[in-house]
Amino acid sequence: NAGVIQTPRHKVTGKGQEATLWCEPISGHSAVFWYRQTIVQGLEFLTYFRNQAPIDDSGMPKERFSAQMPNQSHSTLKIQSTQPQDSAVYLCASSSDRTSNERLFFGHGTKLSVL
């Protein structure tokens, strides 16, 4: 089992460019979560999917951020018109079913640097 796979590990973009982050959950896991870690805010919840359906995106910035899960094998987090304050480590996690006391398994994260 390869665990949760996130690509790329590092991404550098210029201000105003688009960034797409990829996550491949553990096979068979039905819940996928996105988090962001910054020095200032610490770890923040962004959004999560269950069985590919968006369940709660209350942590997502209202503008420029979007997340999709087109199939059970991957999810994407897209940031349009990136800004320096978007620089962070973006973490993806999966779980077999969050409502059944199953714990999260995290990927290594994608470090986004917006210059």
Added chain:
Amino acid sequence: GDQVEQSPSALSLHEGTGSALRCNFTTTMRAVQWFRKNSRGSLINLFYLASGTKENGRLKSAFDSKERYSTLHIRDAQLEDSGTYFCAAEAWTGGYKVVFGSGTRLLVSP
């Protein structure tokens, strides 16, 4: 808003000694998870508790939802235990909610 107060923020231990980390919650949480971020940046799952205690090797965790706290005990600390430890508390009322502690930077020295 809901917050998690994690302490201490930094901890230094000599090999073979032990200590405890603690997270206090401002509201009732349904479950708590502890994990460690190692030097490579990976997040390693340690424990997930909805109640009671769990033990794994030199680590032991407890969670009391009613008293609004969780602890992580480390005994016989080893060099490889160094890293930043986070607690994350969950609530399912009104939608999924997770609140992370600010982390404890642990350094184990010879």
